[in-house]
Amino acid sequence: GMGAWVLGALLTSVSLLVHRVRTTESRIEQFRLAYLAIGAAAAVLFSGLDYLSRYDIPFPTLGPVFATLYLFFLAQTLLRLRLMDLHELLGKIASQTVLAIILAAVFTVLTAWVDENTSLFVFNTVVAAFVILILLDPLRTKVEEMVVRIFFRERFALLGTLSVLRVRMTAVIEISELARLVLDALHETGRVTHASVYLMAEDRPGYRLLDSRGPLPVSLLDTAAARGVLFAVASGQKAVLLENVERRISVMRVQAVEGKRFRDELKRLNDTRAALLQMKAGISVPLMSNDRVIGFLNLWDERVPEAYASDEIALILEVSERMATVLENSKLYEKIRERDRLAALGEMAAGLAHEIRNPLGAIKGAAQCLDPKKLPGEDGEFLDVIVEEVNRLNGVVTAFLDYSRPLKQSFGPTDLNEVVTRTMRLIQNDMPTTAELAVELDLRLPRADGDAEQLKQVLINLVQNAVQAMGSQKGCITVRTEKPERFGDFRSAGGMEFVEVRVTDNGPGIPADQQPHIFVPFFTTKQKGTGLGLAICQRIVKNHGGTISVQSRVGEGTSFIIRLPALPPEVTEGALPEGTPAP
Template identity: 85%
Template sequence: MDIRTQSALLASIIGLALGVSMLLRPGRPRVLTLYSVFALTVAGYYLSLFFHNVFPAADYPWASRISVGATILVASLVPGAAVAFFLEFLGVSKGTHLVGRRLALLSAVLGLTVAVTPLADKLWARVCMGVWVLGTLLTYGSLLLHRVRTTESRIEKFRLAYLAIGAGAAILFSALDFLVSFGIPFPTLGSVFSTLYLFFLAHTLLRLRLMDLHELLGKIASQTVLASILAAVFTVLTAWGKENTGLFLFNTVVAAFVILILLEPLKVKVEEMVVRIFFRERFALLDSLGSLRARMANVIEISELARLVLDTLHETGRVTHASVYLLAEDRPGYRLLDSRGPLPVAFLDTAVARGLLFAAASGQKAVLRENVERRMATMRLQVVEGKRYRDELKRLNDTRAALVQVKAGITVPLMGNDRVIGFLNLWDERVPEAFASDEIAIILEVAERLATVLENSKLYEKIRERDRLAALGEMAAGLAHEIRNPLGAIKGAAQCLDPAQFQGEDAEFLEVIVEEVNRLNGVVTAFLDYARPMKQSFGTTDLNEVVTRTMRLIQNDVPSNLQLAVELDLMLPRVDGDAEQLKQVLINLVQNAVQALGSREGRISVRTEKPERFGELRSAGAEFVEVQVSDNGPGIPPDQHPHIFVPFYTTKQKGTGLGLAICQRIVKNHGGSISVQSKVGEGSTFVIRLPALPTEQPPASEAPFVEGLPAGTRPSQSLPMPDELRDGARPAQREPRAKRERRKRLRA
């Protein structure tokens, strides 16, 4: 069996494998089916050519005649299969499809005519048939070249150029194979190039990424070099023992062992050498990412970690935009931690990140902009539309909008505790499809390591905060003792004096002394409350009940000029919490609202609800409930928002600056978050988010029915403060203005 026969058999086997593998794919599109037909037709041509070479006409006349006819017939079917596939692949007009079908039918008729008649034995007839087949195949090559010239996408232009060059090489070397029929010696390369081109087409259909095609070329080069080295090893070890059968078998076994030992290390070295020689920038990126993974293990600070990752990526020269976003604690969304290149959006709201969150929830490791845009273009060409089509197109639009805002070509969700704790965003705006598959794989490893270190950093911060508070508590206990003893003496001495014995401002001095001692004692008490470890008693808690009891407790302390209202979600899931501590948070927030409103007419509302936004993206254990405390007071200036939860920060004349800090600490100990939404002149809303108990969520079938309520609406109950309970809430008669001014001067 000569090399021509062996190469024909190999081409038929590979073509058959490629065609069958595409047919076995579930839910395959039409283009994959047409590719399978094309690959199987090429495989059939080389299989019939194999049988023609195996059964020469001199020894097997009938078998040779049948194989010649089969070769001609199957060869005439190749142009039809090729044109049908490429017309579908390129998405040309229906008129061109009609011309292609007619051309394929004409080719099949001509092939059948030659195959079943004595013309099959004529050399000139076979040559004419070969010229017709090759000429017809050139028509789809011209279609590729035309599409290369007319396409506007640079990515598509490169991809189609590769396909056109490969098609030209396969047709050229297949034509040169016929030189042997005229007695002109020429190596058989047509079957090799045709097989490579079929594999190249399959890779293009499945990946549709330009960098993957570069990667394919690199792998072909590395595998060729590796095969040559291993073949040389085998030849050297077996060539000198051919005359002695036993020695030859022994050398063959030795060569097999040597090849098995050298295969893996040689493969790694050869691939590294090929990448280093032909893809220098890619080698530099892979090397930098590999060293980055090792250096990340020694970093615990979040800011330092972000700086290390972004600097390393930016210094490779393969990234023009890089950024890291982390989950915000004060409101739903992701805040920019650090970036390199043009500044992206500072805050990514959860509504904007909906598409990215859905991709992460569906198990997608990375989101590539080119894949999103290509899928959107494909869907817009579809004729059938429905709810599923509209939902997917909306998700793709949301995803692309988020990628544009964070200036990312590839976004990797950072996962921690089964939730998205941040995003790593990279983009090289100079080239499309900037990262190959192996590069993306290492980027995913870096992102996974980054997420792990971020989680460890948060644990480290919690431990450090616990130790700091423990030390502060010990110091505060001693300090409070030293301060309260003289305060008690001062207050006791002042109270022993009889105010009736003093006249004018002297009596007010006594009142100021007692009042300021009480205020200082309150500051010390608040400091101790903040510093000492909290004693918590967690259990299944109904937030609606906590809110109702708290409002009944404080409603008598609300001035008559203020309206207090409560709105409860009757289907609110329960939480795992300490009811007394949650009551303390609510009292503090309502008291702050009362102080902010002052003597003006106003409204304070407390509302419970379970937000429905993005509920489909969370697991059962990641549901949250909210308590909102709102007022229509003067609001909080934007420059004060980052500081209001900082201990000892206050804008009040008599404030300690610990109320909101204690509230935040309590809520965080419950696994939740507290945030503020405020506009100057419109009021403020403090939002408390607590994780719900999944086993306590009432099913939809048990939801209470409220007459007149639309289907699917969560029932709620409003509880305004009754007027008859306000009698005791009347403020005392205000002291004269002159007296208040004197008090201010005395404190100053």
């Protein structure tokens, strides 16, 4: 009877292997599966020939030998290709064994004491079946948990930590606190030697390191490096494993197939491997929001290969989903807090402006009535200073009101080339003779959804800042529009493309220690500046769903980069006629 079961199992294995050989596309995989199918067929054949001895036909007993060899090669295939995790297999065997013993004990207790009473035996058997069905699922969960806790303590600690994290993250709103909570918890399990969180950078294309544990990974994963991982995510992978990428690279190098498709895939795999090594990630899980990759959660235990089992990876994926949700909630919270802050600031500004402007008007009127030209010496100069400073303070109050006042926006398909052209034409006559203004337009630029007047205000502010930064020195200010190909690839994983406007000067540049503060309200390096110009620019750009960043080196110049979401081609085609900005 047992031999018949073994023979049936081998026949089923052969049929499945033959079907797989016929359906697979990889020649290398076909060869490997074919060898396994031949081995299984040999094991079936010689196991069947063992039955000849029952009919007095002399034949050596070779079935067990071939069956053992076949099972050995099959086990090697399972281990090398990780078709089944060894820890998971051992845990399943142990838990199923314990579960079977418990259920058998229940059945025995309910049926063993029944002697020859057939009706009572049938009744108790039905009762035992119901009891087993009721206990099966909860008992299986408890037994598996007990087995993992006893025999795989580190794994149990990691699973418990991941389960607790899913709950604790719901009470976190600050992004830095979220990263600290997740990384500390994972690192303390002893199953992680490297852990890091990357988020989408606002100042340049790429992902910037938010926090890490263990050896420090690269601080910025730029566009070119991230492309391989993003392509893997776009193809449907929920987690990118270093061991799988390296195994696939090894297989392709053995194949050595010619052709562009083969070379492109090998390059993508090498790019993915390089990105994972830069981030020091054995497993990299994308943080997704609205079909966009907003960051990565990276883990690695470099002490052992194949460090994480499938159920651990499933929990890691759940943690990453919660992280992405918390990140989006954090952004919404920041927007609400900013809105409330501006509302309170606006109410205060309206009353403050009234209280300040009335005495300012009186001071200015009195100073002008004294007529500084008629007063001798320094007296006239002092009155001129009074009038000048009153005008400057009035400008500060006006800028403060503009910053605190809610933006009135009128969005529509906007041609940025036309906005740049009209704005430069408007300020051309006000440019000093020492400053040259150059415009470079990308004629392939798609439209953006924006308010042309507000974007014009941003460009005027940036150009005026560049003029003031260059002072009396001769220099050039360049305003350029473009749709960067690399940046488009970088966003393509999220299904969104961007357009870019750069305002560049060759002035003195901005010191590195000042760059993080230039968009902070009331921060200024000018003697008579309000410190609100760039803050207003940033607010306008953010309301357009874009970003504004700065790149500068002392002595070389400064570039302000505005990135705005581009409209899809179908929207652009049905937009306003070429050269007409939105109202």
